[in-house]
Amino acid sequence: MKRILEKYHLDWADVLYLLAMTVIGLAIRGILRVVTTVDWEMYWDPWIADLREMGFSYLATDRYDYAPSFVYILWVISKLPVNPMTAYKAIHIALDFVAAAVMGRLVMETTGSKTKSFCAYGLMLIVPTIWADSALWAQCDIIFMLFILLCFYYLFREMPSRAMFFYGLAFAFKLQSLFIFPFLVILWVNKKIKIQHFLWIPGLYFLSIIPAWMAGRPLIDLINIYMAQGAQDVWSLSIKWANIYQIIGNQYFLLEYAEAGTWLILGILMCVMFAMAQKRYRITKEFIVQMALFFAILTPYFLPHMHERYGCLADILAILYAMMNWRRFYIPVVQILMSFTCYMAYLSHLGDKEPTIYYGIWALAELGLLVIVGLDMWRYMANPENQIPMETSSDIKASLGSAMGKQERGRQNG
Amino acid sequence: MDELLRNLLVKKWRLGKLEFSFLDGLLAVCITGTGIMLRLAVMDYTVTDSRKIGAMVIDFILAYFCGELVYEYTRHRNKAFLTYSILVIYPTLIANSALWGKNSVYGVFFFFVGQYYFVLHIQERGKWWGLLAIAAGAARMAVQFELSDKSLNLGWSNFYEIIGKRMFVELFNQVSVLCLLGILFTMAYVFVKQRVEITKDLVLRLFLFLALLIPYLAPSMPAWAGLTADIAALVYCMRWPKKLYVPMLHLIVSYSAYAYAINGETKLPMVLYSVVLLLLLLDTGVGIYKEIAER
Numbered sequence: 001m002k003r004i005l006e007k008y009h010l011d012w013a014d015v016l017y018l019l020a021m022t023v024i025g026l027a028i029r030g031i032l033r034v035v036t037t038v039d040w041e042m043y044w045d046p047w048i049a050d051l052r053e054m055g056f057s058y059l060a061t062d063r064y065d066y067a068p069s070f071v072y073i074l075w076v077i078s079k080l081p082v083n084p085m086t087a088y089k090a091i092h093i094a095l096d097f098v099a100a101a102v103m104g105r106l107v108m109e110t111t112g113s114k115t116k117s118f119c120a121y122g123l124m125l126i127v128p129t130i131w132a133d134s135a136l137w138a139q140c141d142i143i144f145m146l147f148i149l150l151c152f153y154y155l156f157r158e159m160p161s162r163a164m165f166f167y168g169l170a171f172a173f174k175l176q177s178l179f180i181f182p183f184l185v186i187l188w189v190n191k192k193i194k195i196q197h198f199l200w201i202p203g204l205y206f207l208s209i210i211p212a213w214m215a216g217r218p219l220i221d222l223i224n225i226y227m228a229q230g231a232q233d234v235w236s237l238s239i240k241w242a243n244i245y246q247i248i249g250n251q252y253f254l255l256e257y258a259e260a261g262t263w264l265i266l267g268i269l270m271c272v273m274f275a276m277a278q279k280r281y282r283i284t285k286e287f288i289v290q291m292a293l294f295f296a297i298l299t300p301y302f303l304p305h306m307h308e309r310y311g312c313l314a315d316i317l318a319i320l321y322a323m324m325n326w327r328r329f330y331i332p333v334v335q336i337l338m339s340f341t342c343y344m345a346y347l348s349h350l351g352d353k354e355p356t357i358y359y360g361i362w363a364l365a366e367l368g369l370l371v372i373v374g375l376d377m378w379r380y381m382a383n384p385e386n387q388i389p390m391e392t393s394s395d396i397k398a399s400l401g402s403a404m405g406k407q408e409r410g411r412q413n414g
Numbered sequence: 415m416d417e418l419l420r421n422l423l424v425k426k427w428r429l430g431k432l433e434f435s436f437l438d439g440l441l442a443v444c445i446t447g448t449g450i451m452l453r454l455a456v457m458d459y460t461v462t463d464s465r466k467i468g469a470m471v472i473d474f475i476l477a478y479f480c481g482e483l484v485y486e487y488t489r490h491r492n493k494a495f496l497t498y499s500i501l502v503i504y505p506t507l508i509a510n511s512a513l514w515g516k517n518s519v520y521g522v523f524f525f526f527v528g529q530y531y532f533v534l535h536i537q538e539r540g541k542w543w544g545l546l547a548i549a550a551g552a553a554r555m556a557v558q559f560e561l562s563d564k565s566l567n568l569g570w571s572n573f574y575e576i577i578g579k580r581m582f583v584e585l586f587n588q589v590s591v592l593c594l595l596g597i598l599f600t601m602a603y604v605f606v607k608q609r610v611e612i613t614k615d616l617v618l619r620l621f622l623f624l625a626l627l628i629p630y631l632a633p634s635m636p637a638w639a640g641l642t643a644d645i646a647a648l649v650y651c652m653r654w655p656k657k658l659y660v661p662m663l664h665l666i667v668s669y670s671a672y673a674y675a676i677n678g679e680t681k682l683p684m685v686l687y688s689v690v691l692l693l694l695l696l697d698t699g700v701g702i703y704k705e706i707a708e709r
Contacts, residue, residue, distance in 0.1 A: 017603040024596045031588050115607040126596035341577050348581040356685040
């Protein structure tokens, strides 16, 4: 044992802590695994029952509106000789632990501190929105969040192709991965990603729909599956997510604001990206997380029809951000508290009723977080030390011209 | 005659090692008397039995120990006197024993005596007796504790006031304890890894932090769950006077929780107090972080 500890540079405190947090994480999920939610009863359970009955040919039908990649997991579950809910939750619980381990690695990469890295692993396992999503609610957000974390891991290691591969996988499972897409564009502008790496996104999505296509579902249906999904829950501009519509009113101008809100966020993102693409910046790990967190808060803040769980990506990025920058410790506290309140509003069947702290107040708090992270980003970009002189084509021509001129003069003098 | 009386006010007397002025004595007698009268005024609200009378007596002993504790921290006689005086007339302490007969002071008393001995013998082995006393207080509280299967809190405005307290009660009763354990393990791990030296000041900060944190996340917390933090916040403020807002806000939250439990209503929504407690918790946490970082 001593040799193993020495090999991995661990001591007893590390081992005991990791063990204790793993046991606590497992115990929490073990307690919650028995809960059956409406989502399970209305969607996953009947889908799995159909898959059991129809086999793979179920994928030819239009009874599911989730990405086919997720339905393949349900198909596997339907083949297992165990209770489907237990199998489903076990898979997602296992992914919770993998995500916590990746978070630990990410913190190690960014801070170089083993203590912080182990704490990140431990805290990730007791974050309410993580255990509630998989073990209690039987949701599947941990899949795409894990791939997003892996995307960050490879970005930090300067392996952009692998990073984009995992981002592509995240997209193949959940549309919400697009919330942070603009930060990848900024990385591309700053030469951290090549244009061809973006091909992983449509490529992997296309690969993921091929089995369903072969099963018989029309290709156009499969390509448009996210569009169809987005067109479903349109009965409120905000479905229990604390965003701008909880301030201005989420039950009026349902059709008009739904379209206008989409255009509005596109406009806002364009303005932000325009401003960020004006100069080249030193891309640090902290800046990468800062940008991603900013977009993870900004996009669902203005997009209409956002669900309770759509802050989960911001939740984990906020943890990462706080681990890198202790002065911002309150960002994950507020973000996760708000996110969990929205979860509980759904899980407690509040319906149209407001939680004890009104959504509108939470929306103002979220706006505050957005401003704080935005200002952090702006300060970083405004600092001349973080700016890199940009070479435009005219600059290149000019520098080439002056170099040639020097050579010419050299020859004449010589 | 006037001059004689004026001089009498500040004249120092010695009683063994203790040196005190007439004014000190006058305050001690008068404030103790006031404390007794305050208790007598409200004690008919519930049945008075030997336990309640015992609790009221312990209120005074606790106030004395806290005065000693403050003296140990500040070496300031007036602050120690002031602590005793404030605690003797502290609204939540009086309401808990004399008015409501909840007698929580039995457990709380052990916490502060434990802290006092720990601080007094911080460099010696004797400090472990302090920890033992704190453990005794915790055991006393655990015996009194009743787990509810109807609501996640029983009057204390904590985390569950924000997220909703009537759903998944039996499950969250267990999960919340596990989460709390996780946070405590993480704190202990960081302290061990950073080899943080436990100083007197850090003990006080940690004591208050835990007194705020545990009732904030633990399930089935009754309205009087903040009593330990009420008193700890006063000692904290005596040590760092700029933190005056901590006992002020905590006392308001705590007394409002009493009012809500006894009267069934408060003038401000309970969830507001949950937010205030969260802010106090974060503020105290930042204090711990800064104290460690400054070394």
